[in-house]
Each structure stands twice: as structure tokens, then as C-alpha cells.
Amino acid sequence: MASIIARFTGEDEECATAIDTLFFSRRSSTDKSVYTAQWPCFALVVQGAKSLALGSELHTYGVGDYLVVSLDLPVVSRVTEASPQVPNLGLGLRIEPERLKDLFGRIGMAPAAPHEMRAVGVNKAPPDLLDAVVRLLRLLDRPRDIPAMAPLIEQEILYRVATGPFGPALLQIAMLETPTNRIAQAIAWLRLNFARPLRIEELAQLVGMSPSSLHHHFKAVTAMTPMQYQKQLRLYEARRLMLTERLDVGSAGYSVGYQSPSQFSREYSRLYGRPPLRDVMVSR
Structure with a gap:
């Protein structure tokens, strides 16, 4: 798997592949945290190690470990083991909710007793799951087989994950x-x-819950309150607007819902460790 990912990635980058739900990543240093709104996915480290922070929780995973994110979540990811000689290599497979529902419907998987589980989890990948991932990656060298075979192997990967922990x-x-x-x-x-x-x-x-039930279940699943979730989404988007759209600090804060520039600066500094203007100057 490492040799395939290395062939299909350039320097340090995250890139799409000919399989529309499959993405590769390559990093040769450990000095950068990435703040992102992560979509539901299956991710596997094949070289090096990474961490992912959800609220105040830190999940670490290395070679042979797989990460599952089951909901859209604001997270902080970081490569924790990499070098120019031995870069961190990994892959991500987007989980499509409709495919998930179809799979559970066809295999007749019965629900367990209702209980909350974190929307992020790390487990050791079993041999059957690794075998399916290898076969999916090998399709990249046989592009004519991708339309017919990729959906079948993706379904097998999803099945292995769904029948695991x-x-x-x-x-x-x-x-x-x-x-x-x-x-x-x-x-x-x-x-x-x-x-x-x-x-x-x-x-x-809107979602058919009481306010107290919403607060309880939201925190149980995401490790944060709805207000904290919204705040992180706002700050992630504000940072993106300043770095990629070149908006000034005031415009970025206002665009994501902040009416008070001082509150925006204070909450931004708390999350990123620097005031907005200084963070943008360092990060560009």
C-alpha cells in the first residue's frame, strides 16, 4: 500500500484519485496542525503516525490502525511521525450515508440497545479489511476495471468496518x-x-428532541456542545476566508456570524493560539 500511495502522490499533498471516494495523503514533517470540518470517512495509516483532536479528546493512530469518523465534525489533525526519508502516508475513503443505509438494509443487521458512541474511533485493522483495501488500491493501475470493481470493493470495506467494533x-x-x-x-x-x-x-x-436531551446526546456523540460545535465551524471558516479568499479580519468575522470584533479575536486566539492577523501572516 505504501508503494502505491507513494507513486500516486507528489511532494507533501492530499490528492484525489481516479476512484472518486478515495483520497491519498503524504506528509514529510510533523510541524503543522490542520483545522478542518471532516466529513464521514474511513482512514488508514500505512506509514508514520497521526493524531486527531475532537474537542478536548485526542485520538492517535499509526501503521495498521484505521480511523472512522461517522459524522461531519470540526477536528484538528496532525502528523506525529514523518520525515523526508520516511514520509507519513495514508488514505481516506469517504463514507456515503446512502450506501451505508443500503448495506445495513441488505445484510439485515439488527440494532443493539440504544446507546451513544463517539463519532470518532480508532481500531486495529484486521487482515480481511486490509486485504480489501489493497485490492481497491491496485485498481488504480487498472483504470478500466474501476467502474465495475471499485463499488464492489468499497462495499466490502464498508461491510468490514460496519461489522467491526x-x-x-x-x-x-x-x-x-x-x-x-x-x-x-x-x-x-x-x-x-x-x-x-x-x-x-x-x-x-427541529430534530424532535427536548433541549436537555439534545444537549446530552450531542455532547455524548461529538464530545462538544452544539454551541462549541458552531463556534469551531465559524472559526474554521473565518480562517479559510482570510487565508484563501484574502478577506480582512473584520470582514471574515462578520461573514461567519460575529457581531463583535473583540469577541471574534478573543475566541480565535483561544483556538489557534494567535490573534487573527498574526496567525494569517505566519500561515501564508
């Missing part, structure tokens, strides 16, 4: 009438409306 969390999300599925609905709303004022009572009513 993280399966109950995925099943709870695929089922319509579970607290975790309602939290997924709340997250979808927050992703689209993060710049709007957040009223917990209205969000709870």
Missing part, C-alpha cells in the same frame, strides 16, 4: 428513529446555518 455507531446513524440519527440531523443543520444565531430550543424542536 465501530459498527454499532454507524448503525445508530443509519436508523431513522435513534438519538444519534437526530444528532446527525442537528449537525447537518448547523453545517448549513453556522453563521446564524443558535437557539437551542429551536434546533431541538
